[in-house]
Amino acid sequence: MKKSDIQIGHTYTAKVSDKVVPVRIEGEHPRGGWIAINFATGKTVRIKSAQRLRAEVRRDGGVAEVVMAVTNGNLAEGVTVPMKPGRKKQVASEPKARSQRNPTPRETNPKKLSLLDAAAHVLAESNEPMTVKQMLEQVIARNLWMPGAGKTPHATLAAAIIREIAGKGDKARFTKVDRGQFQARKGA
Numbered sequence: 195m196k197k198s199d200i201q202i203g204h205t206y207t208a209k210v211s212d213k214v215v216p217v218r219i220e221g222e223h224p225r226g227g228w229i230a231i232n233f234a235t236g237k238t239v240r241i242k243s244a245q246r247l248r249a250e251v252r253r254d255g256g257v258a259e260v261v262m263a264v265t266n267g268n269l270a271e272g273v274t275v276p277m278k279p280g281r282k283k284q285v286a287s288e289p290k291a292r293s294q295r296n297p298t299p300r301e302t303n304p305k306k307l308s309l310l311d312a313a314a315h316v317l318a319e320s321n322e323p324m325t326v327k328q329m330l331e332q333v334i335a336r337n338l339w340m341p342g343a344g345k346t347p348h349a350t351l352a353a354a355i356i357r358e359i360a361g362k363g364d365k366a367r368f369t370k371v372d373r374g375q376f377q378a379r380k381g382a
Contacts, residue, residue, distance in 0.1 A: 197244045200228065205251040210239055216251055217241065309347065310354045312338035314367040318378040323371040326352040
């Protein structure tokens with residue numbers, strides 16, 4: 195919208211905190227922009243520029259009802275959502291059940307272990323102390339972690355293990371047995 199189109203006392207849809215909500219312009223702000231009341235929260239907000247305002251809400255409630263339904267998540271099937279000029283209108287549909295829609299990336303790919311977690315797993319299954327390079331070989335052989343762009347993952351792992359021992363003390367998953375050798379803490 196243009197600055198000249200905005201009138202005090204009128205209600206507009208505005209983008210506030212990454213959401214489009216209806217706001218009523220109460221007055222001009224001393225440092226520029228406008229003071230408005232957010233209808234979704236009831237709080238006073240500052241609209242710094244006219245670009246934040248999307249459209250004026252008509253008195254018949256057409257746009258406000260749709261905006262409130264969108265923000266509350268109760269958009270009925272077949273209701274049209276106002277868009278920016280030049281874009282096609284979208285028609286809302288019923289949300290699909292989890293079994294009918296495409297799975298999210300997290301649902302298809304289980305969370306992979308970090309190098310430190312994978313090393314703790316390998317070390318816990320082993321009954322004897324291991325060096326960092328031995329742990330790394332086991333982690334890669336068991337496909338628990340894949341090396342990335344780093345040139346020295348063994349040095350990164352060693353530093354992470356030492357950091358965990360220093361930071362967590364008796365609650366760390368590792369204990370240092372000898373120079374360069376670590377063992378899983380008993381009972382951890």
